[in-house]
Amino acid sequence: MTEPLPQGSVIGIVGGGQLGRMLSVAASRLGLRTHIFEPGANPPAGHVAHAVTTAAYDDAAALRAFGAAVDVITYEFENIPTEALDILQGCAPIRPGREALRVSQDRLTEKSFLRDLGLMTAPFSDVPDAAALDAALGAIGAPAILKTRRFGYDGKGQARINRPEDAAAALADMAGAPAILEGFVAFGHEVSVIAARGPGGQVACFDPGENVHEGGILRTTTVPARLSTKQTTDAVLIAAKILNALDYVGVMGVELFVTPGGLVVNEIAPRVHNSGHWTQNGCTVDQFEQHIRAVAGWPLGDGSRHCDVVMENLIGDDLDRVPELARQRDVALHLYGKAEVKPGRKMGHANRIVRG
């Protein structure tokens, strides 16, 4: 059993975006400090962190100095280069551990891992080349979606194949990157479970949220989700199975499709997750504090909610709605302090409390 990190300890966070920002705030509530490692200038997390290292992921000296200055290392995104992880793991514990990163950095590895656990996934097939794509389309059928195995997020690195004739163009979109073909799942709606596991193996899940996407980007999460009691139980058991299999430490987002045949795992993210932002205003311990508690070896919050919440992402020009949202009685704003508004960029979110 890991000793809890004492007051004043430093959590190293790789990545300085909005997730790192909200992790940093949560750490402060526990009397812990944060140190952000981020290649980009003026990161949102830097506004609320005790220290910031601005350096590239191939800057070994900066990585070592960062690692030496912190008590534990966590991250806000899963695409940290392997070489950087190799350096960091010599400095301080990395939580969640490298197995979770290995699995989630590659869609093929992730899907295979989930299938080997006996969980349902969309049909998928490895696509190393054009011949494999033809074979995969034959097995899975169209429509289907071709995705790069690595470095995809928010709908990037994806090409839809509606008819077999689209295959060549879709493969060209991958620009030579290894890819997988995924079939579509006929689902009613998508939910996600934000689950946490401590170093001692304790697991706690937040209530599942129901997600609506637009253009590949999460638009809203509503809690409670439309799920039967059995479906809720299944969702939590699926999440726990994944966390235990990875000997996971921290918070994970598990996206699930709700189908007549049961819950199908869409994808997992080894970090705090956009669909868990509602917990900031619905729970005593939110997903960010839960993650910090887990990586710091503190007891986990139990995840139960005291309010129903609808979380809405504020994307790009949605930021213009802030003055009006700020006037609404039950809306809690969470803005990210990003210097520039761009189409598709997540600028903040609004949690609307639904009074009972």
Next chain:
Amino acid sequence: MTEPLPQGSVIGIVGGGQLGRMLSVAASRLGLRTHIFEPGANPPAGHVAHAVTTAAYDDAAALRAFGAAVDVITYEFENIPTEALDILQGCAPIRPGREALRVSQDRLTEKSFLRDLGLMTAPFSDVPDAAALDAALGAIGAPAILKTRRFGYDGKGQARINRPEDAAAALADMAGAPAILEGFVAFGHEVSVIAARGPGGQVACFDPGENVHEGGILRTTTVPARLSTKQTTDAVLIAAKILNALDYVGVMGVELFVTPGGLVVNEIAPRVHNSGHWTQNGCTVDQFEQHIRAVAGWPLGDGSRHCDVVMENLIGDDLDRVPELARQRDVALHLYGKAEVKPGRKMGHANRIVRG
């Protein structure tokens, strides 16, 4: 009407303690940055601020540089030296304004201001010297309490006079500082109203909380307080009267004694207040965000609560209870990251949500 400060604006906060820390976190939720001015090293607010100036209050150059780097100036404590304020007011708006500081920096001025508003206070009398103390004791009677006019907090700078013979020793305790004598008020319990006023004159109050002190330090605040509907209305009207009279901008803490004859104003604090910490887990917009909204010219939250809460201060060795508190389901921890535990030092607080 003041234009709301846009995203990325910088709030200057004078004072780097726990109140500045929690103000800084609240500012981040609105996409605003903070810059802390604090003479002491390693201030708690510095762990979550974008910038920190470490300099003395008589360092004119540092004050000017701080003032030039921020869009508005606020503060977490009321005892800022007048000379420092004179410099700062040439740089950026100071909110709450100087009249609020002038009134609250001096107990005699404050009590006179409240009395002139037609509000009830404890009986009080100016004590410039020993003869005045004798006269004051004759008028007010014993027991009474002698307090320095300036720079008192958490029971410091106070001496109780149980019998007339105690007078000389009490006066000696003041060490020559100007003082006032206050009579005791026979009250059932103490409540406080955390009230906010925006630059446009909008006023919003949080639900009154009921306070319990130990050794001159706030121990717990419970919401709702034991108050009749009429008492609650009176409490809110008293607070609004004070804020309007000062043309106040920001959050103020107003402590009230509940007596059979009505509400007696104990003291006012021109800042966020310990007895408002419960709002962090009971309200959509907490007192810290409310203060930032007011000084930044944003719309105020309405102050209504969605949960009942009991706030308990963690003082000195109470920090040893953190591991046990962290295991309790409805307890939200807010720790201040102070480097050293001292008896009587506020190290954090715990908000216990009371489920309906």
